[in-house]
Amino acid sequence: MSVYDFSKIEKKWQKVWKDNNQYKMDTRDDSKPKYYCLEMFPYPSGKIHMGHVRNYSIGDVVARFKKMEGYNVLHPMGWDSFGLPAENAAIKHGVHPHKWTMANIEEMKDQLSMLGLSYDWDKEVATSTPEYYKWTQKIFLKFLENDLAYKKKSFVNWCPSCETVLANEQVVDGHCERCDTLVEKKELEQWYFKTTEFSEELLADLDTLDGWPEKVRLMQKNWIGKSHGAHVDFKVKDMDKTITVYTTRPDTIFGTTFMVVAPEAQLARDLVAGTEYEKDLDEFLTKMHTMTQIEREAADLKKDGRFIGRYVINPITNKEMPIWIANYVLADYGTGAVMGVPAHDDRDEDFAKTFDMEIVPVIDEDGKMINSGEFTGMDKDEAFKAIIEKLEKDGLGKSTTNYRLRDWLISRQRYWGCPIPVVYCDDCGIVPVSEKDLPVLLPTDVEFTGKGESPLTTSETFNDCVCPKCGKKAKREVDTMDTFVDSSWYYMRYADNQNTEDIFDSEVIDKWLPVDQYIGGVEHAILHLLYARWFTKAFNKMGMTKHVEPFKNLLTQGMVLMDGSKMSKSKGNIVSPVEMVEKYGADTARLFILFAAPPE
The missing domain is CATH 2.170.220 (Methionyl-trna Synthetase; domain 2)
Known part of the structure; x- marks a missing residue:
């Protein structure tokens, strides 16, 4: 029986594909319907691993299939080549980041070519080249x-x-x-x-992305975090100052017994200016600066705070309430101030019990209002609307839609x-x-x-x-x-990467967007995918494209694990595709990684 000589056969056909420009795509060719297949581009660390092979093999199957179906297929590759590892290499080894990066690109390009992937290398971009970052600057x-x-x-x-x-x-x-x-x-x-x-557009348009995994859409929805509530004005006692807070629970305002301000907020500094409490604030800030945002948002955070010598007036009850700074309130959420309702908020309850403050329940187990003046006996949902109406009528607040998303x-x-x-x-x-x-x-x-x-x-x-x-x-x-700025628009540059006059030709981009099939890790569900969507909407607003979404279909391909951990150079657990290809051939490596865990 003859032996299949994969090394000889693969090299022969890869040379034929290259010599014939088999995968070159003229993005101005309108002779066939278009299909844009794209995998998330890699950081050029120097070596690809089987996680890369999985991502690129899936894309290659799709691209080849659509080409056979008669489409003009755009299937580009490039490099997300700015980043900290190159700078760390410069510090550690004394090699310039550009030299280190370009050497890694050449090494990885050779490895990808060995796999026989159907890329149009004429469309290649590297975000760290002046030819690319000139347009990022524009x-x-x-x-x-x-x-x-x-x-x-x-x-x-x-x-x-x-x-x-x-x-x-x-x-x-x-x-x-x-x-x-x-x-x-x-x-x-x-x-x-x-x-x-x-x-609002980032949130609403998630409903148009039928080709995205539901879990990714849900993650973005939660990150954007739309909520309905009210802005409420609290007058500061003995100061010509009003503190506005955003609350999703105006129905609990009768249970508000204190106010909490983020220690790093300018509001806190203004409230203690010229008083004996300035020193307390400085000491508390020093303590807070050793904590991460994640730690301060944790449910099991041990609550800590300081009274800062000021009081606000509850606009509904007219009661005086002490103002505190606390470790669980962050300056970039809402207005940097929170009304403390310890009977109906776990974090406020922990804080109130820690510092022995009043706790007033205002909603019973049946959802009826108690201890709430004229609103007592109402259903809490009815009271929600009625209390906002009263605040608006008295000029003390207004109905508000808020978002968790920050700039x-x-x-x-x-x-x-x-x-x-x-x-x-x-x-x-x-x-x-x-x-x-x-x-x-x-x-x-x-x-x-x-x-x-x-x-x-x-x-x-x-x-x-x-x-x-x-x-x-x-x-x-x-x-x-x-x-992340560089990777927020690279998929547009691919389609017109030789353009020396502008960021891209809008006619070309309008033709090729949205990307028909995007493939990459679910770890990019929030940052990269959200930022790319934002860029597209910004470009649309500025008249650069008619599109408002960048990616029609999204496949999150899962992670390739080694001994239970994600493969990464830093963990030293990489399985080299080069060894696999040399031992078994590119087709075997690609076939295995697809069948080991089929991409649905």
């Missing part, structure tokens, strides 16, 4: 022009040992992933994208990311870089120490510049953008 400028980008102060994760800001994902169990020092909170000015601009903090104190194209002028303030001067290039004369501010501050050639508006001396922004 997008930032368009967001700035259209009031979708802004700068404000906020608290960030700060490692006192590394003397640097950390992204949330770099904080592990409250400690710096690099040096294991306890992370603190520090207030800095940061850039934001206004994701809240499309809160996206995109500032990163890192080198290996897209430079933010603005300068700071003493006379003109924040000034956008002129479009003709894009891209703002990353300098090469930087030091990678892992200490202090962004490495961009060490560059003599980068910092000093001229104000585009007045021509005087100015300073460049030294923060770079979150790498």
Whole structure:
């Protein structure tokens, strides 16, 4: 019996496919119906593993099948090539992030080619190249022009040992992933994208995504977090000041016995200014800065707080209520202040019992109002509406729809990311870089120490510049953008990646969007998938595309595990596809990974 020589046969046909441009797709060709098949692009870490093989094999099956059915198939590949690992490599090994990244790309490209995947490599993009990030910078400028980008102060994760800001994902169990020092909170000015601009659209349009897994839609729905309630105004005693709180339970307002303010909120600082309680606030803030947001939101958090010497007046009962700062209230939720209803909220109850405060029940087990003045005896749902009506009539509050979703903090104190194209002028303030001067290039004369501010501050050639508006001396922004910005629009650039005149040609994008089949990990259900949806809606608002959703069908392919853990380079549990291909052939490796756990 003859032996199937997979090595000889696979190499022969892969060469034929390459020589014949078998998978090249002219995105302006209208001779056939279009089909856009896309897998989430990888970070170029240097080696692919069987988790990658699963993702790309599924996409390859779909792309080949649709091509055989007579479609013009767009099946591109590229690299999410900005990011912290390259910077860590620079610190550890003294190799420049660009050199490290490009070497990894070439290595991974060879590995993917060995698998015989049907990619149109002419469509390749790498987010860390000036040819790509020039357009990321132009997008930032368009967001700035259209009031979708802004700068404000906020608290960030700060490692006192590394003397640097950390992204949330770099904080592990409250400690710096690099040096294991306890992370603190520090207030800095940061850039934001206004994701809240499309809160309702992001939520409502989930109902149009029939081709998405229900669990992903539910995760996004919960993250956006739409709720109905009321804004209620509480007058501060002996101050010309009113505190507005958002509550989903206006029916419990008669049970409000105290107010809790986030210790890091400016409101707390204003309330104690010039009083003996300023010191208490500072001491409590120092304590809070060692806690992560996850810890402070945990149900089993041990409640802690301080009375700050002020009182508010309950607008319905006219009772005086003490104002406290507490560890379970966060500045970026609602207004940074919460009305304490200990009889009907578990966290408020824990806090009230810890500090021996009054607990007044106002709804009985049957859902009837008690201890609620004129509303006593009403059903709680009836009282919900009636109390809001009274607040609105008396000018003390109003019916409100609220969202849990917050604006996206995109500032990163890192080198290996897209430079933010603005300068700071003493006379003109924040000034956008002129479009003709894009891209703002990353300098090469930087030091990678892992200490202090962004490495961009060490560059003599980068910092000093001229104000585009007045021509005087100015300073460049030294923060770079979150790498999720790069991956929020790459699927559009693929279709028109050779365009040197603009971000993309809207006619081409309108033809190829939405992506017909998107394949990738469920771990991206919130951040990447939500941000990509937001980008598409922002582009639509700015007249860049007629589409409002980027991905028609989504497959979350599951994770390939080794000894019960997700495969990753950092865990050292990678099974190399290269060894599999060399031993059994590409077809065998691909067939096995599909049949071991069939993608439904």
